[in-house]
């Protein structure tokens with residue numbers, strides 16, 4: 319286990335700040351510091367490296383065990399508007415004449431609305447059962463009950479909602495009566511008791527005649543519980559929320575409030591509030607982004623998203639860091655500069671930033687990232703003098719006086735595993751989420767020995783899920799172009815180009831150090847503009863291969879990385895190092 323580090327020299331890479339090291343030394347006992355990669359400043363810290371690796375492996379295993387449980391792209395939700403409050407059966411005492419009915423009506427039940435939120439990318443926040451607030455009952459002196467509170471469900475843009483089942487009060491009652499095998503008279507009595515409130519102090523039993531008169535009065539006035547229309551009479555709700563919703567859309571209305579006894583001109587009868595129909599809705603998420611990043615775990619998709627859009631996607635050196643798709647916005651201006659989010663920085667692993675924030679919190683001052691030596695991008699002739707000021711000059715967040723040429727959305731997705739098309743790993747949920755992106759980008763790790771092999775596997779998985787899907791990925795990114803030897807890198811680039819042929823463009827870049835991004839932005843902008851001219855992607859219903867129960871969300875085979883960390887370990891496989 320790696321714990322707090324108490325006596326080690328300050329690593330300039332993990333605590334980059336201008337503050338004096340003595341300040342940090344004083345704080346070190348309370349702060350855990352790990353270096354992301356290079357420990358070359360103090361190679362004697364081997365114990366920490368081992369600790370850090372163990373910590374990462376544990377985290378990766380935990381994530382793998384979850385199998386993406388936080389990404390929910392399909393949900394069945396039972397929804398019912400709130401029940402109306404009961405009317406009151408009250409009498410106003412009068413000194414001169416007989417007392418008169420003065421019960422107020424019940425308040426209507428709350429309704430359920432749906433709206434979109436651009437910050438959501440999963441349906442995991444949806445409850446299985448949603449019920450609107452109940453209206454409160456009326457009371458004496460003509461006091462009407464309060465309306466029940468409405469519920470607003472927020473879903474990500476790209477959610478499709480379909481109504482599957484609808485059962486109203488009338489149908490429910492009929493079903494119950496059928497089950498109880500009641501005769502006609504018993505049914506009527508049961509309904510009256512269910513539908514009317516009686517005044518406890520108004521004396522005597524309510525006669526059948528009184529009930530019957532009250533019922534026919536309600537029917538005449540259209541206040542008796544209405545029959546819920548069947549799907550033939552009124553088609554089921556079907557919504558495709560592919561655009562942000564301006565006004566919340568009504569999914570289920572609340573029940574009307576009951577009537578007070580003045581309606582019946584009766585001293586002892588009032589009606590109960592209506593119980594609205596129970597509806598079951600299917601929510602399905604098909605995320606909408608102009609460009610979708612597709613790649614194996616750890617290829618650097620989240621790093622690229624952060625570098626291009628500033629969206630705070632988690633970046634870490636273990637697989638399945640991303641479990642929910644993330645969407646960011648890229649903006650390209652007429653002068654050729656581009657930007658998004660917070661702007662220029664070397665994309666660190668998220669834990670480095672967290673610790674810097676923690677340090678800033680303890681010190682009470684903002685800690686700027688220190689200069690980071692920027693390595694050379696493979697194949698580029700320009701050498702860097704290793705300062706953050708040399709960072710990609712075309713990335714600019716200053717928008718003043720600029721004319722925007724195009725703006726597009728980019729989605730980072732969970733890592734794909736071989737056999738994802740058979741629902742292994744995050745499987746279909748992940749593939750469904752990229753289905754709507756007209757432009758796809760394969761992200762490959764140039765540091766892996768055979769990226770062309772990875773490309774073939776990715777292509778195969780997309781084709782197996784939906785024929786033609788892989789053709790949308792015309793841009794192939796070879797990421798981590800900063801860390802490879804020139805010869806080795808060129809060889810890998812050539813092998814990828816051979817697989818790609820004429821069908822796509824290959825870009826070598828470094829998401830982490832922001833090198834080579836301008837070419838990627840230009841290519842994506844062109845492709846997105848063309849795709850927009852062609853119109854939205856047609857979503858024909860794809861017959862999806864459903865894997866047998868025991869294969870679902872369970873990787874079939876190990877897919878090992880060079881460093882020995884295996885993908886797709888079985889859920890119950892014991893930890894090797896613990």
Ligand SMILES: Nc1nc2c(ncn2[C@@H]2O[C@H](COP(=O)(O)OP(=O)(O)OP(=O)(O)O)[C@@H](O)[C@H]2O)c(=O)[nH]1
Pocket residue numbers: 613614615616617618619620621622632633634635636637638639640641665666667731732733734797798799800801827828829830831
């Ligand atoms: N040297 C170098 N490292 C990079 C580069 N891009 C990403 N990395 C590192 O690669 C690791 C994985 O990066 P992520 O962006 O989290 O990868 P991912 O594809 O989103 O991974 P998953 O979410 O698990 O699918 C992190 O340690 C990054 O710092 C790069 O261009 N150069």
Ligand SMILES: [Mg+2]
Pocket residue numbers: 619620621632633639640730731
């Ligand atoms: Mg990621």
